[in-house]
Amino acid sequence: YHADTFFNDLHKTLKADFIMANPPFNLSNWGQDKLKDDIRWKYGVPPAGNANYAWIQHMIHHLAPNGKIGLVLANGALSTQSSGEGDIRKNIIEADLVEGIVSMPTQLFYSVTIPVTLWFITKGKKQKGKTLFVDARKMGYMVDRKHRDFTDEDIQKLADTFKAFQDGTLEEVKGFCAVADIQAIAAQDYILTPGRYVGIEEQEDDGEPFDEKMKRLTSELSDMFKKSHELENEIREKLGAIGYDI
Known part of the structure; x- marks a missing residue:
């Protein structure tokens, strides 16, 4: 059924085990004025000029007790402090929902060239109080002059990194992956940009x-x-x- 998921939530009682989404980036004029008291805004009312944190909270609201979300967002959501977005992000982090953040390279989409970020949000995380940060901006290869793709090996490397993190066996790699607890993220003003945590790769x-x-x-x-x-x-x-x- 074609509908606006914010105004007419057709699955009000749905609690999903898995959610995967690529919502519109930085959507403005999404109708915040009509939804200020909505039950979904548990971590703060999203600003009228940007729906990024409305999408995130909409998904969290529909997540089962041990559910997982994988979504793609524009990089600005990692660090924005505008119109209360920083406070919403802080509340989501303090609720121990952010399991992993992966910085992706440019030119992965056919329609836009901007770099994006993968967010992994999980209820009932295996590594409680910890978040995995991965800088994958140098991964992938150019299919042609305008489009980048990942090899199967690239994808497997990211999957293995996440599994090792979840199992508690991950060895951090400078410039690629690091694990930070909530206190370390708080020290960075709750900014989730992976580069702040993974550092610079060691030069030979x-x-x-x-x-x-x-x-x-x-x-x-x-x-x-x-x-x-x-x-x-x-x-x-x-x-x-x-x-x-x-």
């Missing part, structure tokens, strides 16, 4: 001593500056020759 030591590397790099930079000044003077001369002094 090339064996060149630091002092020697700095001397080499500063020498190269000096040569670049010299070349830059030469080009600047040449451009000034050529512009001056045609009557445009700088």
Whole structure:
């Protein structure tokens, strides 16, 4: 039945074990003024100008006691503090519902090129009080100039990472995955951007001593500056020759 799920919830008593969704990103004018007292807004009334946290709470409301949600959202939902969204996110985190957040690369969609985030929201988490953060922005391959896809190995790597986290056997990898408790997330103002938690991947030591590397790099930079000044003077001369002094 074709309907607006906010205004006419056709499954008011439904409690789902699994929910998978790709709701419209940053939907404005979704009718918040008519739904301010709705039972679904347990963690706060979503702002009128953005439905992201309305979708999230709509799904949580329909989740069974041990249910799981997997959804795709625009990256802004990870860190927004606008119009009470930060407080809603804080309340959802404090309720220990966020099991995992995965940053995805750009160009995964045919219609938009923006990077997105996978949210995994779970009631009855195996790892209570903890959230898995994964930075997958470097994963995948370009199918053509405009579209990126994941290999089966990429997908399996993400699945294995989640399973290891749930089993309590995950080894954190700098720049890729990390586990944070609610206190650590609170210290980051309840912002869920994975990069804040996974850090920067460790660079392989090339064996060149630091002092020697700095001397080499500063020498190269000096040569670049010299070349830059030469080009600047040449451009000034050529512009001056045609009557445009700088």
